[in-house]
Each structure stands twice: as structure tokens, then as C-alpha cells.
Amino acid sequence: MIAGSIVALVTPMDAQGRLDWDALSKLVDFHLQEGTNAIVAVGTTGESATLDVAEHIEVIRRVVDQVNGRIPVIAGTGANSTREAVELTENAKAAGADACLLVTPYYNKPTQEGLYQHFRHIAEAVAIPQILYNVPSRTACDMLPETVERLSKIDNIIGIKEATGDLQRAQEILDRVSKDFLVYSGDDPTAVELILLGGKGNISVTANVAPRAVSEMCAAALAGDAAKSRAINDRLMPLHKNLFIESNPIPVKWALVEMGLMQEGIRLPLTWLSPRCHEPLRQAMRQTGVLA
Numbered sequence: 001m002i003a004g005s006i007v008a009l010v011t012p013m014d015a016q017g018r019l020d021w022d023a024l025s026k027l028v029d030f031h032l033q034e035g036t037n038a039i040v041a042v043g044t045t046g047e048s049a050t051l052d053v054a055e056h057i058e059v060i061r062r063v064v065d066q067v068n069g070r071i072p073v074i075a076g077t078g079a080n081s082t083r084e085a086v087e088l089t090e091n092a093k094a095a096g097a098d099a100c101l102l103v104t105p106y107y108n109k110p111t112q113e114g115l116y117q118h119f120r121h122i123a124e125a126v127a128i129p130q131i132l133y134n135v136p137s138r139t140a141c142d143m144l145p146e147t148v149e150r151l152s153k154i155d156n157i158i159g160i161k162e163a164t165g166d167l168q169r170a171q172e173i174l175d176r177v178s179k180d181f182l183v184y185s186g187d188d189p190t191a192v193e194l195i196l197l198g199g200k201g202n203i204s205v206t207a208n209v210a211p212r213a214v215s216e217m218c219a220a221a222l223a224g225d226a227a228k229s230r231a232i233n234d235r236l237m238p239l240h241k242n243l244f245i246e247s248n249p250i251p252v253k254w255a256l257v258e259m260g261l262m263q264e265g266i267r268l269p270l271t272w273l274s275p276r277c278h279e280p281l282r283q284a285m286r287q288t289g290v291l292a
Contacts, residue, residue, distance in 0.1 A: 001182065002072045002099065002159075003200045003222060004037030005215040007207040008045035010249050010256060011059055013265030019055060021062065023262040027208075028066045030261060034211035036071065037201065037218070039063060040101055043076035044138065045205055045249045050267040056088060061095040078103030078133060082118050089126040099129040101161060101203070106139035112147045123154045130156055135163040135186060145169065149176040161186040161203045162194070170194045188214075188240040192233045195221035205248055206239050209255045209290050238284035245277045254278070255285060 009031070012023035031039060041063040042048045042056050051059070060075045067073050075092035077100040079085040089100050105118060123130055132151060136142035142164075151157050162170050163186025174183055174197060182200045185191035191202035195218060207214040213236055221229035233240075243251045247270065254273035256262045266272060273281070285291040 001200065002038050002074065003182075003218075004202075005035070005207050005211065005218045006038040006040060006074065006184065006201055006203045007031055007036050007211060007214075008040045008043045008203050008205055009063070010208055010253055010262075011042060011046040011051065012256075012262040013267065014263055015265055017265060017267045019051075019059065020263060020265060024059065024062060025066060026261060027256075028063055031207075031211055032067070032070060035215040036207060036211045037215060038072040038074060038098075039067065040074045040076055040203060041097070043074075043101055043133075043203070044078075044103055044135070045208075045252070046076060047249065047267055047270070048076050048078070050270075053084075053088065053091070057091040057095060060092050060097055064096040072098040074099045074101050074131065076101050076103070078105075080105035080108050082121055085118075085122050086125045089122055089128065089130070093126055093128040097128065099131055099158065100126075101131045101133050103133040103135065104139050104141045104143050106141060109141055112144055115141070115143050115147055116150055119151050119157065120154060123151075123157050127156060129158045131158060131182070131184070132160040133163070133186065134160060137164075145172045145176055148173050152177040152181045158182055159184060159200070163187050163203075165190045167193055167197065170199065171197055174198045188243075189233075189237065192217060192221050192229045196224070196226055196229070205243055205252055206236060208252050209243070209259060209285070210236060210239060210288060213288070236288055239288045239290065242277075242281045242284035245281055246273060251277065251281055255281060255290070258282065258285065258291060
């Protein structure tokens with residue numbers, strides 16, 4: 001079972017937007033050393049929307065090879081085209097990923113039946129464990145709990161990343177699915193509470209810059225230690241908030257540059273963090289001990 005702190009890894013680039021393989025290797029080592037429990041390679045935080053298929057699969061392959069079985073690697077393979085999602089998922093399986101994370105189709109705004117058919121088709125096409133990903137604030141597409149329940153009955157659909165931050169929604173999903181179905185938070189500020197409700201972990205942006213703290217927080221919550229996990233979460237809250245001061249992954253990439261873990265690089269239509277946001281984010285990093 002994949003559980004605990006699962007980093008939604010950024011994809012490092014240079015100033016021209018070319019992939020930075022040395023920085024990718026450095027980031028993977030950083031997470032292996034700091035106690036991250038699993039890595040999502042080329043999820044939406046990894047700028048999946050602007051990587052071509054060859055780049056997408058190469059990032060997954062390199063992360064899988066470097067991790068070498070020490071922790072699970074989950075490949076982001078969602079798309080708003082079902083055929084493209086199947087192609088990415090097939091390639092991720094061939095690259096050796098342990099599971100795939102599939103975001104709901106963005107822009108298309110499919111019906112709930114369309115969502116069911118989309119995810120069922122991918123699951124039947126590729127024999128690899130698959131995790132649904134619901135983030136309506138980014139996709140304009142909300143997968144409702146009853147649709148999650150239907151999809152949870154498909155053998156290789158093993159879980160969901162629920163990123164609404166709505167704990168009532170999370171509780172409804174938990175009530176509808178079997179104990180074996182894995183419910184993860186995709187919202188850092190509320191992740192502890194979802195885990196305490198019965199969730200299995202946090203697919204986290206904050207873990208990019210504070211991996212040990214997020215891992216300890218998730219471990220405490222999974223052990224039922226509400227006081228410890230909430231105390232860590234309270235300490236991390238300035239980071240949770242300021243890492244979304246502009247659209248993700250703009251702030252988290254800036255933070256990693258400040259930490260010396262990568263160089264400045266992001267792809268249009270995303271732009272580098274606005275100067276007015278530098279000090280608030282730097283202050284949050286200092287408050288949480290990420291920067292001296």
C-alpha cells in the first residue's frame with residue numbers, strides 16, 4: 001500500500017525551458033534522504049500540460065531508474081483525451097512505474113457518465129494500479145462521490161487524490177468505498193484532517209520544500225496522533241498558504257531555487273514568480289525552518 005507523504009514533484013528546467021536532468025536527479029536524492037514515502041513524477045505540479053509525450057515518459061523513466069525500488073513511483077498520466085491518457089499510461093507501465101495518477105479531463109467538462117467511461121476505459125486498457133485525481137478548481141470538472149464509488153469497484157483503480165479541501169466530501173467518499181480503496185488528500189492545509197478521518201496520505205506540493213516535516217506529519221496522522229500531526233501542520237501552514245500565492249507550481253519552483261536545489265526555469269504560459277511575492281514566500285520559508 002502506498003501511504004504517507006507523496007511528493008508531487010516539480011520538473012526542473014533551465015532558463016530556456018529545457019529539462020534539467022541534473023537537477024531532477026538532485027531532487028530525487030533529496031526526497032530519498034528526507035523521508036518522502038513516494039514520488040509522483042510528471043503530475044500537474046510537474047507541468048504535465050506543457051511536456052510533450054517523449055519528455056513526459058523520459059522524466060518518469062529517469063525517476064523510476066534512480067529510485068530503483070526504494071520507494072514507489074507514481075506516474076502522472078492523466079489527459080483530457082482518453083486516447084492520450086491510455087498512451088501515457090501504457091508508456092508509464094513500460095517505464096516501470098508502480099502506479100499512475102490520472103487527473104479528470106480538463107476543459108472538456110464531461111458528464112459523470114463520461115468520467116466513468118473515461119477512467120474505466122483506461123483501467124481496462126492498461127493493467128497497472130491507477131489513482132483518480134479530482135481537482136475541480138483547476139479542471140472545471142468535479143468528479144462526484146457517487147462516480148468515485150462506481151469506479152472504486154474496478155480492480156486496478158485503487159484510490160483517489162481528492163484535492164477539493166472539502167472534508168465533508170472526503171468523509172462521504174470514505175463512507176462510500178471499501179476499506180481497501182485509498183483516499184489521499186491533494187490539499188496540503190487540510191491533509192492532516194483527511195488522514196485522521198481514514199485517508200492514507202497526502203499527495204503534496206509542500207513536500208517539495210519541506211519533505212521531512214510533511215513525512216513526519218503524515219506518519220503521526222496515520223498513527224492516530226492528532227496532537228502531533230496538527231502541531232506540525234500548524235507550523236507548516238505559512239508554507240501551505242504561500243506556496244499558492246500564485247498559480248502552482250510557480251511559487252514552489254521559486255522556493256526550490258532559493259534552497260539551491262534547481263535553477264530558474266518554467267514553461268509558458270506560466271511565468272516566474274512576481275517580485276511582490278518574493279518576500280512573503282521567503283518569510284514563510286524562514287518561519288517553517290526551510291531557510292535560515
